[in-house]
Amino acid sequence: MSLLTFVAAVTLLVGSALGDTCSEVASISSIDVQSPSSVSYLREQADYWSSTCAALKPTCIMFPKSAEEVSTIINVLKSNTEKFAIKSGGHNPNNYFSSVEGGPLISTQKMDQVLLDPATGIAKVGPGIRLDEIAAQLQGTGWTFVGGRIGNTGVGGLILGGGLSYMSAQYGWAASSVLEYEIVLANGTIATASATHNPDLFRALKGGGNMFGVVTTYTLQTYRQGNIYGGNLVFTRTPETDAKLLKAVRDFTDYNQDNKAAIIVTAERSTVSLIDSWILFIFYDGPEVPAGTFKNFTDVGPTLNTCKVQTYSDLIGGSNWVIVKASVVDISTTTIPVPSLENAGIMDEIHAHWRNLSGSTQLELGIVASVAYQPFPRAIARAARERSPDLIDADEDMDKIIMEINYSFVPQASYSAMADTIEATYNGVDRIVAEWQDQGKLPRTHLPAFMNYGFYRQDYFGRLKPEMAKFAADVAAVVDPTGFFRDRTGGFRPKVGRS
Known part of the structure; x- marks a missing residue:
């Protein structure tokens, strides 16, 4: 084998391992995939709280509209080794937590629904909506949600981190009012986590961050409120x-x-x-x-x-x-x-x-x-x-x-x-x-x-109680046994082997 043939073969193998999620998702689905030259890409990439996150350039930005489309993306990512990130509001300023360089970015911007049952106050909310947008949509209904204090914050990252609210002394963390999560797991399946379905995952998602999957719908209990x-x-x-x-x-x-x-x-x-x-x-x-x-x-x-x-x-x-x-x-x-x-x-x-x-x-x-x-x-x-x-x-x-x-x-x-x-x-x-x-x-x-x-x-x-840190790691080992989210995207992670 000549040197040129050998180099070409190695390049082919490396390229196969790294993959091209952007091209493959665009070729097999109708998911909106935007390239770096598009206006949508530039607008979304600029929309971070920290300029260092905006300076990181993903290979493309994908805008799924449903859990099924997120599942399609995850299944493609499973076939390669590309780093990726998932973005709600871009509030987190830590580089690589919701931003990525040289890999695809999954923006939840188009999953921005707020579907309220006016009789019960139960609302189904998408991860791509911001707190001021939820408040505006609930205005006049007599119901309010337990959210953060800055309107531009995205609901996804807020709730997964726990979420401190003006109303926390009445209702607990923002996550305390989640009744159910719809989540895409590392194997691409769409699951439900609630008090009766996958209860360990349900608990782990309340303050555990993004290490368990991609939440595509939050079912929230809202509360009566006037002026x-x-x-x-x-x-x-x-x-x-x-x-x-x-x-x-x-x-x-x-x-x-x-x-x-x-x-x-x-x-x-x-x-x-x-x-x-x-x-x-x-x-x-x-x-x-x-x-x-x-x-x-x-x-x-x-x-x-x-x-x-x-x-x-x-x-x-x-x-x-x-x-x-x-x-x-x-x-x-x-x-x-x-x-x-x-x-x-x-x-x-x-x-x-x-x-x-x-x-x-x-x-x-x-x-x-x-x-x-x-x-x-x-x-x-x-x-x-x-x-x-x-x-x-x-x-x-x-x-x-x-x-x-x-x-x-x-x-x-x-x-x-x-x-x-x-x-x-x-x-x-x-x-x-x-x-x-x-x-x-x-x-x-x-x-x-x-x-x-x-x-x-x-x-x-490390600042959680030791039994809670172990619990989080144990749940992650069940729902993500290969460490797909742990290793391929950024965020806080429990240290392996911590006693």
């Missing part, structure tokens, strides 16, 4: 404001017993827009707020108050101002116990740590640094347990706070350096918590990481 009260409070940052608002969020998490009330307390700074402020998100599930509910915050003296009675659709639709366009976005998270009053100083120490690290980034082009303190009262764990078992398996032992730590910036070349900074930020918070626990000033309790805010370097499954 709500909500908006933003804005404060000019001073050291005194820091102390007052940190105490206020600690006190609210500790003392608030009204599960209709919710807040997000966010500090934000940017040399670009000369911002150094606090922005609070206020929500009450009803038009009349009991006196004193948010008094700890309003007494601090906001410079702007946009709170008013409005529809939930208007509130969530008006939240998309938080999206920073054309920027790299890094999001990370950790969870802390709510300190007692005498040990509330940990809040000040944690915030000082964030200001120190975020201050080191302020010369980065386009930088916006933020930290959000989000109450995680035991009522959320209780409501989730009442509805359905999930992978998060949060304890009701004490109140906690979920922290979301974000950096957004313009230069994609800064991706690795800023990854180091965000890792140092959340690791520093965890170190402070551990030190206070060692001194007996904070209780030891299970502190899960919240998947929807997880950074790619964080060990999400």
Whole structure:
């Protein structure tokens, strides 16, 4: 055999192994397959929250309209070794979680149905719809869904990660209200997961991410709702404001017993827009707020108050101002116990740590640094347990706070350096918590990481209870024994062999 013949043979074998999913799917089906030169491809590829995800170029973008079409795609992918990704709203900023370079992208954009039974409030929702679109379609029906707080977020990734909502203290995670999943498994079959059909898979999907299959329909229980009260409070940052608002969020998490009330307390700074402020998100599930509910915050003296009675659709639709366009976005998270009053100083120490690290980034082009303190009262764990078992398996032992730590910036070349900074930020918070626990000033309790805010370097499954991480791995071994999703697409994965 000549060298040229040998090279040609090797090239043929490699090409066969890698495959060409795009061409094959287009040749055997009517599925919409768009090439890199098409307008649809360019529009969909640009629609990510982080510019680094948009910079990754799939070989094509496929737009299936049903579970059957997703099954066709999976069956073709099984015959080759191409990497691929599945995209709902493109909210996750971690490269390769819902984006791909040199392989096909499956966009769920055309699976955007919201089919509501007005008598029961049960809705069948597609993974390609965004939260503000669901809210708009439910507007006027008297029913609402338990979703996230930013309207542009896709429903698929939100629910698979658990989903924290303004209404979580009443109804649990967004995933807690899922009654049934329609899912395409690694072998291409279409399955149902519910409390009575594949119950282990049903539980694993509630906080387990994208490692079990492609969910093509979420059957959700929605809830009665009329007008709500909500908006933003804005404060000019001073050291005194820091102390007052940190105490206020600690006190609210500790003392608030009204599960209709919710807040997000966010500090934000940017040399670009000369911002150094606090922005609070206020929500009450009803038009009349009991006196004193948010008094700890309003007494601090906001410079702007946009709170008013409005529809939930208007509130969530008006939240998309938080999206920073054309920027790299890094999001990370950790969870802390709510300190007692005498040990509330940990809040000040944690915030000082964030200001120190975020201050080191302020010369980065386009930088916006933020930290959000989000109450995680035991009522959320209780409501989730009442509805359905999930992978998060949060304890009701004490109140906690979920922290979301974000950096957004313009230069994609800064991706690795800023990854180091965000890792140092959340690791520093965890170190402070551990030190206070060692001194007996904070209780030891299970502190899960919240998947929807997880950074790619964080060990999400390592922060679950060991039995839950093992449960997830065991379920994946049953529904995906060859590791098709584990190895071929990105996302959080349990470490093999973890005891």
